[in-house]
Amino acid sequence: MSNDIILQISNRIKEKRKEKKITLEALAKEVGVTKGLISQIENSRTIPSLTVLLSIIKSLHVDLNDFFDKLLTDASEAPLIIKANQHQRFEKEYTKGTYYYRITSFKHNGKLVDVVLYKQEKNARKGFVSTEAHEFDYMIKGRMQYTIDNKKYILEEGDSFYYDARKLHHTKCLSNGHFEMLVVYFFDEE
Numbered sequence: 001m002s003n004d005i006i007l008q009i010s011n012r013i014k015e016k017r018k019e020k021k022i023t024l025e026a027l028a029k030e031v032g033v034t035k036g037l038i039s040q041i042e043n044s045r046t047i048p049s050l051t052v053l054l055s056i057i058k059s060l061h062v063d064l065n066d067f068f069d070k071l072l073t074d075a076s077e078a079p080l081i082i083k084a085n086q087h088q089r090f091e092k093e094y095t096k097g098t099y100y101y102r103i104t105s106f107k108h109n110g111k112l113v114d115v116v117l118y119k120q121e122k123n124a125r126k127g128f129v130s131t132e133a134h135e136f137d138y139m140i141k142g143r144m145q146y147t148i149d150n151k152k153y154i155l156e157e158g159d160s161f162y163y164d165a166r167k168l169h170h171t172k173c174l175s176n177g178h179f180e181m182l183v184v185y186f187f188d189e190e
Contacts, residue, residue, distance in 0.1 A: 007044050007105050007112065009053070014042040016060045030059040055076060082143040120171060121178045125170065128168040133185040135165035138146025142179030143173045155181075 017027055024042075028035040034054060039048040041056070042167070044050040050057065057067050101117040120126070126187075128147075139159045147170040148163060154174070155161055163169070165185070173179050 005112065006047055010044040011102075013056055016067070017042070018060050020060060022060065027056065027059055031055045033069055077136055094135060097121035101156070112185075114185040114187065115182045116185070117180065118183045119178050119180045120173045122173045122176060124173060126171065128170045130168050131165040131185060133165050133187045135161075135182040136165060136186070137161040138182040141172065141181040142175035142177070144181070145174055146170070147172070172178045 016026075024035045024038050028038045031038070032055070037046070037048075037052075039055070041048050041052075041187065049126060054064075062069075069139060099119040103115040103117060103118075105112065105114045107113070118137075137155070137160065139155045139157050139161075141152065141157055143156045146155065146161065146163075148167055154159065
């Protein structure tokens with residue numbers, strides 16, 4: 001299963017769960033799995049087995065055809081315009097004070113590209129994380145520090161940064177309020 005379809009399924013599960021006002025705990029109990037597993041599935045951290053996926057869809061009381069309807073499998077050649085109010089907020093790690101807004105995801109040359117607006121508050125609690133992608137960051141606002149392989153990198157407004165996000169990394173806000181950055185994830189096919 002390609003990463004873009006996995007990402008769309010993950011987003012669809014979260015969208016339907018929130019639409020129906022079902023908590024992570026309630027869905028996990030209904031499916032017979034842990035809350036952590038549902039969270040990992042919704043955040044594209046793990047791929048559910050077919051049995052678990054079908055159980056999730058059934059527990060959400062969604063028709064299978066409706067659930068899989070309009071999943072994009074091919075990128076259109078038409079230009080893509082995304083209005084600011086269409087950015088989809090999602091959670092990526094177990095953190096407080098960090099905010100992710102998906103701008104778009106698409107396939108380019110057979111590889112998934114995920115474009116995200118990332119915001120982090122001054123006192124955010126965030127541990128070291130890794131993502132199965134290479135990452136390009138552009139600082140829109142504020143000042144921050146990356147820690148990768150025990151090295152610290154300071155980024156300020158207008159700076160760009162490209163690295164292998166599969167390495168454990170940590171971000172820290174150095175601004176008084178928060179920083180904002182545009183993040184572009186380049187996923188490799190597995």
